[in-house]
Structure formats: C-alpha cells, structure tokens
Amino acid sequence: MKDLLTWERSNQFDLITYIPASESHRRERGFDPVWQMYHQVFELKSLLIKADADKPQAQKNRNERLKTPQTFSCISDHIYSEQTKVLIVDDIYTTGRTILHAKMALKTIGLTNIYTFSLSR
Template identity: 40%
Template sequence: MRWQQTEPLLHHRALFTYNTAMKAFIQQYKGLGDYQLHAAFISEIDLNPARHQVLVPITSEATHYQRRGFDPVLGLFAHLPLQQWLVKHATDRPQASKNRRERLATPQSFTVKGDVDFAGINHVRLLDDLYTTGRTLYHAAAALRDAGFHGTITSFSLIR
C-alpha cells in the first residue's frame, strides 16, 4: 500500500472482530440510529489514559451528525476524558458506502482545531468505532502531525 509506505504505521488495538454480530450492531447503531446501543460496551471500554496521554475521538462530519442526531464515536466513548481536537470535513460519501480501493483513495478530510496546545502531551490515542482499512485513522494521525504534534500516536476501535 502506497499510503502505508509514506506514513508511520499506527499501533492499533480493537476489542471485537468485525463478524456477523458486530455488523448487525453497527447497522442498528449507526445505520438505523439506535443511540441507546451506545451503552452496550461501556463496561468493556476501559481506557484510562496515562499521564501526558490524550484520547482523541474520530468524530463525524456535520452532515452525518445532523442526519443521525448523534455522533456514534462520541456515544461509545463519552464516559472517557476526551479531547475533541479534530474536525472532520465533508466528503463525497460515507466510508461505509465505499469498497476497499475507494476507501484507500479517500482524500484527507481532517484538520486540527486552531486552539489545540500540544505542550506536555507525548501520546495521542485516536478512538473510532470501526476499523476497516485504517484510512480514517491514518488521515487523523497525519492531521495531528501536520499541526505540529511530534509524540506517539496510537489507535483504538471497538471493532476491527
């Protein structure tokens, strides 16, 4: 993969495998907007950030938020101390509607908010609901690097 050759590899951890049950969960939660499901895995998601570590969620773009009425990633991880440093800009269509090749070709859609101060932070852990190709997480990591973050970036998702 060309993008893997030009960007540092992300150390990633996921709690669950993307199988039939998890596909049904994601469809019900995100596709049908069943927000109450956000609490299904709270007891499983135990990410206590170490000192000088920040948890940064991969939030939805505004049009997806408006359509659903909630942000699925914020719902899953709301019980954690989050820093919403990233802004997701509109894309031509959702990642879920793309095949692997199209996902990997998706252009950068993240920027870092202008008021973020990286002083004293040496580790950012990106949080997402579902890891498929990793393209979204790699774009988020690149946005942080472009904004001047020089520490470690890792990622975590509920499902991979």
C-alpha cells in the same frame, strides 16, 4: 464497558480524542456516533474536524476507501509537545485510511506519539 474502563485505567494518555462525524452526518443522525460510544469511558478532547466527503466510508468499497483524500483538519493551531501521548478512538477499523488521515492532521499540531483504539476490525 467494564473491560474498556479497566483497559483505560491501565494505559495512561495525556490526551484522548476521537474520529468525529462530519457536520452533515452529525445533523442527519442527530448525534456523533463515535463520541457517543466513548464519552462515558474516556475524557474526550475534540481535536479534529471532518469535512463532508463525497459519500460515507460505509458506502465505499476497499479501493474507494484507500483513495479517499484527506478530510480532517485540526480545530486549533495549538502546538503540542512531541512527548504528548495521545489516543485516537474510533468505532470500526477497516482499511486504516481514516486513522492514517487523522494521524496526519494531528502531526500538524506536533502530536507524533499517537496510539489508536477501535472496537471492531
């Protein structure tokens, strides 16, 4: 955690958001795994909603992951400046499909200066 705090202090972002769990996944586990991992390091702003999918990403093979349709939408229709520097944090980067879909959703509210951070790849 110390290294992550150091990294966060050396990189300035206007907004930091995270890849949320779907409502059913959150209910099943009792918490949001990605929020839980990062909320003590970053001041997280909830910008995305994830719809329930046919099955969790972890249960899909590479081909199924790449074919996953868009499951994210934005919580608000507030339009941000294109200069707003935003960081998306996630737990695991496998194919990049989740991050791609999250970026596409954020672009609908004007966010285009987007960076990502994952603990594992």
